[in-house]
Amino acid sequence: MFSKVYFLPWNRKNELCDFLKVAGVVNHVKARDFLAIKIHFGEDGNDGYIRSEYVLPVVKIVKERTAYPFLTDASTIYVGKRSDAYHHLLIANKHGFTIEKCGCPVVIADGMRGNAEKKVEVNLKYFKNVYIAHEIYNADGFVFMSHFKGHEITGFGGALKNIGMGCGSKSGKYAMHHSSKPLVRQELCIGCGTCVKNCYQKALYLVDKRIVMNKEKCTGCGQCMVSCVLKVFKLNWNEGPATVQEKIVEYAVGVLKNKNGSYINFLNHISKYCDCFSLEKNGPLMYDVGIVAGVDPVAVDQASYDVVNKAFGKDFFKSIYPEIDPTIQLNYAEKLGLGNKKYILVKY
Numbered sequence: 001m002f003s004k005v006y007f008l009p010w011n012r013k014n015e016l017c018d019f020l021k022v023a024g025v026v027n028h029v030k031a032r033d034f035l036a037i038k039i040h041f042g043e044d045g046n047d048g049y050i051r052s053e054y055v056l057p058v059v060k061i062v063k064e065r066t067a068y069p070f071l072t073d074a075s076t077i078y079v080g081k082r083s084d085a086y087h088h089l090l091i092a093n094k095h096g097f098t099i100e101k102c103g104c105p106v107v108i109a110d111g112m113r114g115n116a117e118k119k120v121e122v123n124l125k126y127f128k129n130v131y132i133a134h135e136i137y138n139a140d141g142f143v144f145m146s147h148f149k150g151h152e153i154t155g156f157g158g159a160l161k162n163i164g165m166g167c168g169s170k171s172g173k174y175a176m177h178h179s180s181k182p183l184v185r186q187e188l189c190i191g192c193g194t195c196v197k198n199c200y201q202k203a204l205y206l207v208d209k210r211i212v213m214n215k216e217k218c219t220g221c222g223q224c225m226v227s228c229v230l231k232v233f234k235l236n237w238n239e240g241p242a243t244v245q246e247k248i249v250e251y252a253v254g255v256l257k258n259k260n261g262s263y264i265n266f267l268n269h270i271s272k273y274c275d276c277f278s279l280e281k282n283g284p285l286m287y288d289v290g291i292v293a294g295v296d297p298v299a300v301d302q303a304s305y306d307v308v309n310k311a312f313g314k315d316f317f318k319s320i321y322p323e324i325d326p327t328i329q330l331n332y333a334e335k336l337g338l339g340n341k342k343y344i345l346v347k348y
């Protein structure tokens with residue numbers, strides 16, 4: 001069985017609206033659906049994120065079905081401009097994701113502090129339950145707009161990563177990234193107590209103005225890393241690329257459980273690192289290729305991977321990350337029934 005995937009060359013990107021209709025990206029949208037358009041608003045200083053001008057055509061065709069679209073993303077576990085809703089909304093606004101430009105509101109899906117989440121049972125290899133950002137869970141359906149580029153842990157990041165990692169709450173993201181608790185650099189602590197107030201597991205306390213963690217109580221939610229401006233807490237990146245990819249896919253199963261979505265991958269500004277990096281050197285490493293869309297996330301990612309590699313003349317992702325096999329996410333997603341690696345590419 002083959003899934004249909006549609007391709008629009010980058011030099012015809014002004015035909016996006018008609019292309020998306022042909023690709024069937026709103027066929028699943030019903031009247032009065034609260035329709036989540038999941039996107040990455042870009043970290044401060046990053047310029048690889050999908051531009052707001054490409055959101056308006058999506059919003060337009062969702063509204064034609066008399067549904068209620070909203071743009072959304074969830075908090076990060078690293079300390080940046082997207083680690084709480086307040087700063088996340090400011091950066092989204094700075095990057096042009098406004099009602100005036102996009103035609104719909106922005107909702108940060110896991111609340112002000114990134115702890116508004118819903119438990120979803122999946123019963124898979126790594127997770128019995130996954131923790132999804134609350135308003136993602138509440139959405140009636142999805143359109144995932146994903147920037148397809150290199151990724152330092154998963155080789156490439158596309159639709160599957162946007163679904164799984166992108167829709168996890170802070171604790172969900174933490175569980176995907178690693179299995180242990182944050183490292184505590186006690187010598188940096190000045191005893192201000194901020195993290196103690198923000199640890200909802202009550203796993204932190206002060207002794208002689210130095211922070212102490214009760215590892216039995218800690219769930220690895222990552223809240224303390226965001227709270228402490230002195231960076232006393234440090235992420236313990238101890239998972240290998242294969243495990244992280246499979247965990248992301250298990251989260252994607254939870255996000256899409258009993259829901260329908262469609263997937264639009266932007267194969268432009270194809271950089272080495274993801275859009276969470278605010279690095280000037282994170283520029284594109286090849287020319288802008290086009291846009292891939294469809295209703296099967298596995299086929300859309302597989303096709304994006306193949307189209308980029310063909311345009312590059314050899315495996316682009318192997319050339320930037322020779323030690324990572326990015327196809328693990330595709331194989332596991334197909335195995336778990338999220339879609340089909342076999343596709344027919346329809347050129348628009």
Ligand code: SF4
Binds near residue numbers: 192227229232
């Ligand atoms: S927020 Fe940081 S400096 Fe303040 S008590 Fe916690 S670890 Fe120490």
Ligand code: SF4
Binds near residue numbers: 200203213218219224
């Ligand atoms: S990671 Fe652990 S110590 Fe830090 S806030 Fe969460 S539960 Fe508390």
